[in-house]
Amino acid sequence: MTLSTGSRAKPTLVSLSLLTASLLFSAALSAQTGGEPLRPEWCRELPRPQYKNLELVDAHNSWFEVYRIRSGVFAIYEPHQFEEVISYLILGQRRALLFDTGLGVGAISQVVRQLTPLPVTVLNSHTHFDHTGGNAELAGALLADIMNEDVPFARANAQGRSNVYSRDALAPDRLCGPLPTGVTPTSYAIRPWRASHWIKDGERIALGDRDLEIIFTPGHTPDSLCLLDRRNRLLFTGDTFYLGPIYLFTPETDFPAYARSVSKLARLTASLKLLLPGHNVPVADPVYLLRLHDAVEKVNSGAIKPLVTEGRREYRFDHFSLLLAPN
Numbered sequence: 001m002t003l004s005t006g007s008r009a010k011p012t013l014v015s016l017s018l019l020t021a022s023l024l025f026s027a028a029l030s031a032q033t034g035g036e037p038l039r040p041e042w043c044r045e046l047p048r049p050q051y052k053n054l055e056l057v058d059a060h061n062s063w064f065e066v067y068r069i070r071s072g073v074f075a076i077y078e079p080h081q082f083e084e085v086i087s088y089l090i091l092g093q094r095r096a097l098l099f100d101t102g103l104g105v106g107a108i109s110q111v112v113r114q115l116t117p118l119p120v121t122v123l124n125s126h127t128h129f130d131h132t133g134g135n136a137e138l139a140g141a142l143l144a145d146i147m148n149e150d151v152p153f154a155r156a157n158a159q160g161r162s163n164v165y166s167r168d169a170l171a172p173d174r175l176c177g178p179l180p181t182g183v184t185p186t187s188y189a190i191r192p193w194r195a196s197h198w199i200k201d202g203e204r205i206a207l208g209d210r211d212l213e214i215i216f217t218p219g220h221t222p223d224s225l226c227l228l229d230r231r232n233r234l235l236f237t238g239d240t241f242y243l244g245p246i247y248l249f250t251p252e253t254d255f256p257a258y259a260r261s262v263s264k265l266a267r268l269t270a271s272l273k274l275l276l277p278g279h280n281v282p283v284a285d286p287v288y289l290l291r292l293h294d295a296v297e298k299v300n301s302g303a304i305k306p307l308v309t310e311g312r313r314e315y316r317f318d319h320f321s322l323l324l325a326p327n
Helices: 016-033 049-053 108-115 135-141 152-157 163-170 255-266 287-301
Strands: 055-057 065-070 073-077 086-091 096-099 120-123 145-149 197-199 204-206 211-216 225-229 234-238 244-248 274-277 307-309 312-316 320-324
Touching: 065 274, 073 108, 086 108, 086 274, 096 108, 108 135, 120 135, 135 145, 211 255, 255 287, 287 312, 287 320
Parallel strands: 096 120, 120 145, 145 197, 234 274, 244 320
Antiparallel strands: 055 065, 065 073, 073 086, 086 096, 204 211, 211 225, 225 234, 307 312, 312 320
């Protein structure tokens, strides 16, 4: 798709019933499951060994770590929370694009401004809270445009999330080290934001000497997408793929759609040099797209049996697993 730079979304209010239902479900999910699956040893295993081979950039920030992955590509990593979220700042000559904005615990706008003076556009890989937490801050502090897919799931999430939804993220067993000054679990919430542009599948974003292509990859969520830098052979995969347990167990997950998206991405493998995922470590070999495709095929065919992880089905493969809801 081709970016229409002058396009602006018309303000639209999500229905109260949709938002209320989403919040009630989230509260119930947290109460019933204790939040996401948690390995007690996770904090003791940090730093992950892969980071020793990456160039650390001094971000002058206690919450984020920044790594230069390629020229003009920075991974902004949140190592002190169990999600280990990674957002990406991608620089062109005229503009910068921030692919995801993290948990919203630290002030990601301060890190972005240290790295570039360019005007910033935000594109979310999907609108789960751990990838949109800094949207409102970026819009306010840097006047960033925010781009999302125009689906009910994204519109509902753009209304923000109260502490009822997100407090589990800052529970003591999900933290590794102190929170930033002034941040407390009781005050943490996802502030509302407004999408200034509704994106289309295949849309291209011109940053000046760097063009990026949006690839819709629904499955993990209805609005999941990947970002392709075709010239530099980079694919930013969001939560469609990362090393570790890939979460595919929430009600908004559509596994048949996920399988179709994985098949689409697998066809790109030969044209890629690097995958840049949304959690844990910011680099992975493109061959994992083929392995992921094979894994999904095995799940669908019944060729592999799952383990049970906190009541969920976990299909384990080499360096990643697929974590699905119970049957």
